[in-house]
Amino acid sequence: MAKKKAEKPLVEPTNEKRVKLEPYTDDALGKKMTTNTGLPINDDQNSLKAGERGSSLLEDFILREKIMHFDHERIPERVVHARGSGAHGVFKLYKPMSEYTKAHFLNDTETETPVFVRFSTVAGSRGSTDLARDVRGFAVRFYTQEGNFDLVGNNMPVFFIQDAIKFPDLVHAVKPEPDNEIPQAASAHDTFWDFISLMPESAHMIMWLMSDRAIPRSYRMMEGFGVHTFRFVNAQGVASFVKFHWKPLLGVHSVAWDEAQNISGKDPDFHRRDLWDSIESGAFPEWELGVQIVPEEDEFKFDFDLLDSTKIIPEELVPVQRIGKLTLNRNPDNFFAETEQIAFHLGHIVPGIDFTNDPLLQGRLFSYTDTQLLRLGGPNFQQLPINKPVVPVYNNQRDGFSRQNIDSGKTSYSPNSLSANSPEQVRAEQGGYITYPERVEGRKIRARSRSFFDHFSQARLFFNSQSDPEKDHIVQAFSFELGKVKTISVRERMLGILSLVDKGLAAQVAVALGLHIPQPIEQPVNKSVPADGVPEEFEPLNVEGSIKKSAALSMANSPKDSIETRKIAILAADGVDERSVSKIKDAIEAEGGVVEIVSCHGGFITSLNDEQIKVDDTVLTTASVLFDAVYVPGGANSVASIEADADAVHFLNEAFKHCKPIAADISALQVLEATYFAKKIQSDEGVILSDDPASLAQSFIAAIRQHRFWERERARKIPA
Numbered sequence: 274m275a276k277k278k279a280e281k282p283l284v285e286p287t288n289e290k291r292v293k294l295e296p297y298t299d300d301a302l303g304k305k306m307t308t309n310t311g312l313p314i315n316d317d318q319n320s321l322k323a324g325e326r327g328s329s330l331l332e333d334f335i336l337r338e339k340i341m342h343f344d345h346e347r348i349p350e351r352v353v354h355a356r357g358s359g360a361h362g363v364f365k366l367y368k369p370m371s372e373y374t375k376a377h378f379l380n381d382t383e384t385e386t387p388v389f390v391r392f393s394t395v396a397g398s399r400g401s402t403d404l405a406r407d408v409r410g411f412a413v414r415f416y417t418q419e420g421n422f423d424l425v426g427n428n429m430p431v432f433f434i435q436d437a438i439k440f441p442d443l444v445h446a447v448k449p450e451p452d453n454e455i456p457q458a459a460s461a462h463d464t465f466w467d468f469i470s471l472m473p474e475s476a477h478m479i480m481w482l483m484s485d486r487a488i489p490r491s492y493r494m495m496e497g498f499g500v501h502t503f504r505f506v507n508a509q510g511v512a513s514f515v516k517f518h519w520k521p522l523l524g525v526h527s528v529a530w531d532e533a534q535n536i537s538g539k540d541p542d543f544h545r546r547d548l549w550d551s552i553e554s555g556a557f558p559e560w561e562l563g564v565q566i567v568p569e570e571d572e573f574k575f576d577f578d579l580l581d582s583t584k585i586i587p588e589e590l591v592p593v594q595r596i597g598k599l600t601l602n603r604n605p606d607n608f609f610a611e612t613e614q615i616a617f618h619l620g621h622i623v624p625g626i627d628f629t630n631d632p633l634l635q636g637r638l639f640s641y642t643d644t645q646l647l648r649l650g651g652p653n654f655q656q657l658p659i660n661k662p663v664v665p666v667y668n669n670q671r672d673g674f675s676r677q678n679i680d681s682g683k684t685s686y687s688p689n690s691l692s693a694n695s696p697e698q699v700r701a702e703q704g705g706y707i708t709y710p711e712r713v714e715g716r717k718i719r720a721r722s723r724s725f726f727d728h729f730s731q732a733r734l735f736f737n738s739q740s741d742p743e744k745d746h747i748v749q750a751f752s753f754e755l756g757k758v759k760t761i762s763v764r765e766r767m768l769g770i771l772s773l774v775d776k777g778l779a780a781q782v783a784v785a786l787g788l789h790i791p792q793p794i795e796q797p798v799n800k801s802v803p804a805d806g807v808p809e810e811f812e813p814l815n816v817e818g819s820i821k822k823s824a825a826l827s828m829a830n831s832p833k834d835s836i837e838t839r840k841i842a843i844l845a846a847d848g849v850d851e852r853s854v855s856k857i858k859d860a861i862e863a864e865g866g867v868v869e870i871v872s873c874h875g876g877f878i879t880s881l882n883d884e885q886i887k888v889d890d891t892v893l894t895t896a897s898v899l900f901d902a903v904y905v906p907g908g909a910n911s912v913a914s915i916e917a918d919a920d921a922v923h924f925l926n927e928a929f930k931h932c933k934p935i936a937a938d939i940s941a942l943q944v945l946e947a948t949y950f951a952k953k954i955q956s957d958e959g960v961i962l963s964d965d966p967a968s969l970a971q972s973f974i975a976a977i978r979q980h981r982f983w984e985r986e987r988a989r990k991i992p993a
């Protein structure tokens with residue numbers, strides 16, 4: 274890694290949360306073993322027995338304590354987002370946002386706000402693969418001077434449903450089927466598509482889920498979104514609507530679907546490892562916080578409802594202002610204590626930020642506390658070190674399982690006179706939280722607003738905004754997923770929904786499935802808001818949105834200006850020309866890329882000049898799917914060995930199949946000629962051959978910046 278390895282002091286004095294975690298963090302290195310009561314243990318490996326071969330004694334408190342604790346090590350995994358990875362970091366504001374919000378951390382450009390971020394997949398269990406086709410959770414906790422603020426978002430800006438009451442149905446449908454618990458971490462099964470095909474409001478989200486956004490290259494290369502419209506409130510009490518975005522500085526990039534499936538076998542911890550390794554090496558992941566702000570008076574200016582979480586505000590209508598930077602700079606010390614026990618909640622809010630009436634948001638406000646009670650075993654989970662705010666906590670709540678605080682004093686009620694009425698309530702001018710006094714009136718109704726009826730225009734906007742390769746991938750993803758569905762009527766109903774989004778898309782998927790688009794298209798009905806108090810049924814509308822294309826929706830438009838942290842394999846064997854190895858290695862590392870020597874055997878290889886080069890991995894222990902690009906250096910013996918090694922040739926074939934840049938010295942041409950893409954060597958933009966290492970390095974780096982050469986897929990006949 275080009276960047277200097279990060280020093281890892283026990284605590285960063287500038288990160289207040291890290292300082293506060295320090296008293297809870299301990300290391301047993303060099304320490305004596307004790308029981309939990311502090312009794313020094315003399316023998317931890319033999320239980321106490323009656324006689325040499327005798328039965329174990331009930332008296333053995335050391336045995337009982339050790340086994341009892343082990344028996345209770347597991348807590349329920351999260352009902353969704355069970356699989357995740359977290360990291361500590363900081364948030365630094367670029368400019369005060371006082372015009373819109375009084376939130377302290379969004380006004381103070383001097384201090385860095387400590388953060389903890391947890392990324393996750395949604396459907397799989399705790400031990401499932403990172404590379405499932407799935408939404409990714411992107412949950413950020415800011416430890417601010419006004420308490421914790423949690424932005425619990427995803428890597429997709431919309432959601433499947435408009436009302437939280439449907440969430441258990443959605444999750445039951447996508448989770449493994451209840452009779453046989455198959456499939457794990459996959460949406461390609463009957464119950465999911467049965468539900469989706471009956472839920473037209475999911476059309477927009479489904480387009481995102483079938484796009485390559487659902488198979489990111491790295492957590493570090495994903496966007497994040499708060500999804501709902503929230504509210505900013507400034508010191509004068511003036512409110513505006515706000516949508517939150519995270520923009521990764523490395524750009525937004527994905528892998529190929531075939532590659533994702535391969536990675537799931539070769540390294541199911543791929544994203545977790547990538548996040549960990551990049552932080553350990555000092556290549557800290559960074560995102561900019563973006564906001565789209567809509568003045569209150571513009572609430573009804575759009576052809577969609579700001580309270581509808583199946584809609585984005587296209588960036589063409591309201592630009593994203595970048596207001597600060599998030600940097601993840603430290604891995605947790607203990608996965609369970611930090612990443613597993615962090616308890617996010619949308620209701621962890623600070624003055625200057627408030628909710629809206631989005632019915633999905635409102636339901637979430639109930640769900641998150643409720644789930645932590647079960648998961649973390651009672652109401653004192655806020656006192657776990659990772660959950661404690663950096664500011665002190667005082668109130669009249671007391672007791673409960675595993676209470677940590679020792680609250681001294683006689684009173685635990687308000688009002689009181691015995692403790693001078695402490696703790697005191699805080700007036701708004703002094704930072705006490707007040708809810709935005711939004712005017713609300715109406716009848717009680719169990720129905721939806723008519724402004725939530727259009728389910729297809731933004732699904733179409735998303736599809737139309739994709740590049741051709743991205744569109745192809747969406748077609749292939751639908752064909753794969755629906756191809757796994759056994760019930761023909763579900764496949765057909767889904768084709769009907771797709772045809773309401775885009776007829777061409779539906780037709781291509783229909784061909785892959787060997788089905789016709791059903792006529793007439795069945796439209797599931799729902800209840801609308803009544804004019805006169807009597808709910809009536811409605812069919813979703815199919816209207817054209819005001820915006821037809823939005824550049825921000827396509828990953829093809831993401832910045833491609835860096836190779837930082839990309840992994841490049843150098844395929845080499847004994848007799849390699851070490852000058853070309855070091856030229857390419859140095860050039861790549863100078864740009865922040867990571868180079869590994871992959872060979873036919875482990876240990877060291879001996880170069881042309883008898884230099885010993887350390888082998889990082891072999892073609893047996895690694896695979897091209899774990900790299901972003903491959904280089905084959907010269908050196909007659911090395912070239913001959915690589916050409917003769919079927920796994921090494923497969924490595925290249927697979928890299929080509931997944932549209933990755935490949936470079937080779939001209940003297941290694943025979944290796945490329947042994948691949949199935951031999952005929953494409955001259956014509957493919959992403960295959961670089963040269964006898965001049967300097968120019969080869971430059972062209973190779975330019976190709977790696979492009980990430981992938983998707984156009985290769987069109988003419989593909991690849992057995993890899």
Ligand code: HDD
Binds near residue numbers: 354392437616642644
């Ligand atoms: Fe949720 C976890 C994101 C809708 C109920 N959700 C959870 C996590 C993320 C999200 C990132 C993992 C947090 C972590 O890392 O610990 N959820 C979302 C987004 C949604 C959304 C962006 C839509 C905009 N969620 C949603 C609804 C409900 C829930 C509508 C319930 C009505 N979500 C939960 C939960 C979880 C959760 C059951 C499981 C574990 C947890 O909360 O702490 O309460």
